[in-house]
Amino acid sequence: MxxxxxxxxxxxxxxxxxxxxxxxxxxxxxxxxxxxxxxxxxxxxxxxxxxxxxxxxxxxxxxxxxxxxxxxxxxxxxxxxxxxxxxxxxxxxxxxxxxxxxxxxxxxxxxxxxxxxxxxxxxxQRFTSEAQVLKRLIEQGELGEIYFSKADLLRRLGIPGMGSWFTTKKYSGGGPLIDLGPHMIDLATWLIGFPKPKSAKGYTFSKIGVQNKGLGGWGIPEPGGPFDVEDLAVGLVEFEKGITLYVQVSWATYTDETFNVNIFGNKAGVSYNPPKIITEIEDGNIVEKNLVCQHVDPxxxxxxxxxxxxxxxxALLTAPEEGLTIMKIIDAIYASAEKNKEVKIE
Ligand SMILES: NC(=O)c1ccc[n+]([C@@H]2O[C@H](COP(=O)([O-])OP(=O)(O)OC[C@H]3O[C@@H](n4cnc5c(N)ncnc54)[C@H](O)[C@@H]3O)[C@@H](O)[C@H]2O)c1
Incomplete structure (x- = not known):
């Protein structure tokens, strides 16, 4: 070819x-x-x-x-x-x-x-050097047994295209959970080798966008258009072997901006942004090793x-079946928020 x-x-x-x-x-x-x-x-x-x-x-x-x-x-x-x-x-x-x-x-x-x-x-996010390096460390077993992961992407002023398809549920599927969630949930799940998700409990809130506040720079606003999605979503996902993921994503909140994934193992933990490994050295001291990765444009x-x-x-790095699993997790968090109860993931 x-x-x-x-x-x-x-x-x-x-x-x-x-x-x-x-x-x-x-x-x-x-x-x-x-x-x-x-x-x-x-x-x-x-x-x-x-x-x-x-x-x-x-x-x-x-x-x-x-x-x-x-x-x-x-x-x-x-x-x-x-x-x-x-x-x-x-x-x-x-x-x-x-x-x-x-x-x-x-x-x-x-x-x-x-x-x-x-x-x-x-x-x-899988294509950043940081993600590639952390993936390698985790595959080499540096973290020991992995039991928890945390994915946060909190924006203060980040509602994209107010009134456009972004903020209209029938065109977008939802707010930050379906917009930012795929990146964050995917990264946290892919890094730990895609264990099978079993259930989710979720919460969604729509507090800032409805006041026509929290507007960000992405997307083309359509004044007068709907805002019928959440602006903050929180989810707790349980995977097989009891591994648990806590995810929080917002387009608009009055809090510190964060963009990070943490993976917790029984020997060490890693953080994505900035990339580092937190581990114990032979004398029992806990140290942070910063990972300076070469920048690539993902x-x-x-x-x-x-x-x-x-x-x-x-070889294809993003298996379609993994994308489907992420969509099932997102569906379950939305369904759980709506029903106010834990939802099983098949
Ligand atoms: N990977 C990332 O980091 C990332 C970043 C931003 C957006 N996205 C995703 O990319 C997609 C597009 O986002 P965007 O910010 O560019 O939105 P956008 O609104 O700026 O662009 C979408 C374009 O699609 C066009 N369009 C609509 N219907 C069409 C049709 N039937 N045929 C052809 N064109 C059509 C629109 O006219 C518009 O120009 C979304 O799904 C978004 O979630 C991903």
């Missing part, structure tokens, strides 16, 4: 970043761009020197027959665009969350198995990985 021909579906905020990264990836070529808002696709086309512009992803896939597409549209479209592309023999890199819920994600896994093409997920690395997987040069 010569250059891998990539097309983009969704020329919004993250789509533009992906398009630029495809342009600088050695073995890739950006061949077409699709957005229902034609002017967005055209302006990105002008910037990236891509002349094939579409407003229908089906037409783009049928006509251009790209080797791969990058799916960067609102959450409710992830499943249908992915399934269509896979059914046409096109490899897919789909943004997080995998889908709007686990039922939709299941359709993607079925299509992946049926059509046997690549289905990669945009689990960007978004660039993600596109390179997609291209290399299509070329058969790298």
């Amino acid at each position: 010569e250059k891998v021909r990539i097309a983009l579906v969704g020329a919004g905020s993250i789509g533009r970043i992906h398009a630029r990264n495809v342009k600088v990836t050695k073995d890739a070529e950006l061949v077409a761009i699709c957005d229902i808002k034609e002017e967005r696709a055209k302006s990105l086309g002008e910037e990236t020197k891509v002349s094939k512009i579409y407003t229908s992803y089906e037409e783009m896939i049928d006509k251009e027959q790209p080797d791969g597409i990058v799916v960067a549209v609102p959450n409710y479209l992830h499943s249908s665009v992915t399934v269509y592309a896979l059914s046409k023999g096109t490899n897919v890199l789909c943004e997080k969350p995998m889908a709007i819920n686990s039922k939709e994600a299941e359709k993607m896994v079925e299509a992946y198995r049926k059509y046997k093409k690549v289905l990669m997920l945009g689990m960007t 978004y660039k690395r993600e596109i390179e990985h997609f291209v290399n997987v299509i070329k058969g040069k790298e």
